Amino acid sequence: MKVRVNDVGPRDGLQSQGKTLSVDARAQLIEALVGAGLRNIEAGSFVSPKAVPQMAGTDELFSRLPASDKVRYAGLVPNMKGYQLATAAGAKVVNVVLSVTDTMNQKNIRMSLDETADVCKAIVERGHLEGVEVQAYLAVAFECPFEGLVDPEVVARYARLMHSAGAAKIIIADTIGAANPTQVRQVLDLVVPEVGADRLSCHFHDTRGMALANITVAVDRGVCEFDSSIGGLGGCPFSPGATGNVATEDVVLLLNSMGHDTGIDPLDLVPLVHLAEELTGVPLGGKSFRWLSQQRAKLLGEAGHVG
């Protein structure tokens, strides 16, 4: 089946880097992703530049993105003000984040779970009225760093809430990379009947090496969109790669190999990993990166030896 791969590197990846990239550099990375066939990209966030300097100038960035009817550029917003900034900058896809535990919301944005749910619901409803696709992330959907394991029923409840408010998509997010395939199945068995697999996406980090196993389980249940970041960009700048998003090249290779259609050739992603490395100064590359690099070199006739 057709599966969409949504590269969140320009937002989720870059926001946690020690180095702040210029708007030019961020635009360059996004243009390269589009060039390699990515049609869904989380381009940036509309947040306070004091809180997240890496995302300053996202409005300017949006004005520079290669215009295309085929590419969906999303902007993440923390509140209604962010929604207004995003739509004023031309964003047609807006992401909101609803962490499904109270402590995570308190620690992260100093709001209760109920308050955050109200804010997200209001943005979703407004987007629905204004023709803006609002996608709702359900963060820490498997495990919360403060409250531990999350009850799948809680995830289903907020999925239902965002769905009935008119969310264009619900994204089940394993924010801290703690999910395993058994949990993914448990959550999807509850959520898929509520909102439909075609309205779902999953967001995994590869911290414990299980992201591709989780994606395998999810795609088998009909989920046809996944977040990833080029080269696994993301995570703590002090331990590169440790907690990054699952790498786009790994996800594309897995899905294509399984017979799904991502519309992307994973070999075309190799130079993008190098570009992201150059821009950020951080060593990158998913589990398949070495093999992909070897295959690409063979194809280009640059090298013959494969170990």
Add this chain to the structure above:
Amino acid sequence: MKVRVNDVGPRDGLQSQGKTLSVDARAQLIEALVGAGLRNIEAGSFVSPKAVPQMAGTDELFSRLPASDKVRYAGLVPNMKGYQLATAAGAKVVNVVLSVTDTMNQKNIRMSLDETADVCKAIVERGHLEGVEVQAYLAVAFECPFEGLVDPEVVARYARLMHSAGAAKIIIADTIGAANPTQVRQVLDLVVPEVGADRLSCHFHDTRGMALANITVAVDRGVCEFDSSIGGLGGCPFSPGATGNVATEDVVLLLNSMGHDTGIDPLDLVPLVHLAEELTGVPLGGKSFRWLSQQRAKLLGEAGHVG
């Protein structure tokens, strides 16, 4: 369910290293694996020391292994002479390898597929008579480096042959790390009904990053034994980690997280990865290794910061 993890590092891992370890060092690695709870270990092979100097002295190694009724030490043999050497050295579990394509057998051991099948069958039958467990590897079971994709019906045919000859176990081996979850399902859907999931094991390499996804699919079909190597030991010494076996720590963490019982604490594997690194001089560690190391350090109170 109970799932056995079989560490093949001392054989499949070490045989491809540039550095040849002493019998002492090999015994040290095996003792450490036993100490961490491994109950299934491929300890070495009984092959020509000229062809594979890394495995010279495996008979001496077997005489030194910590005696235990609970640990199954396997020795790989290429032919009947190897079987005799292995059993003379006290091996109670013997592995044979049947590559399921003609070209792979010709290139690897200069025999036809039929000839190799005959040799393996004879060893399996003799073991059956003599009370020696003979395990049959079906190598290149998904893709052959010479003949390309392998027909699952061919794998099923040789699984049936080895099973009817009395093999203690059939191991479906993705020798070159090419399998994806769709293929694993196709092969198991044919092979499980033939021999029973309890007589099957799977052997994956993580070359393309899909080993844990493949294991997830296989364990869901009732396969309850998997090969792995500590730290991902194996592969080409010139590109460390590139084509190694899936890492034992990754497999144990995945299976335990999914609610299966391996009898092993993945945190206990962290010092073993360091030991294997010291012994081989090669950087090692699976996808979860950094996270496991952080968790272990936290537990030991050695460090507080987790990125």
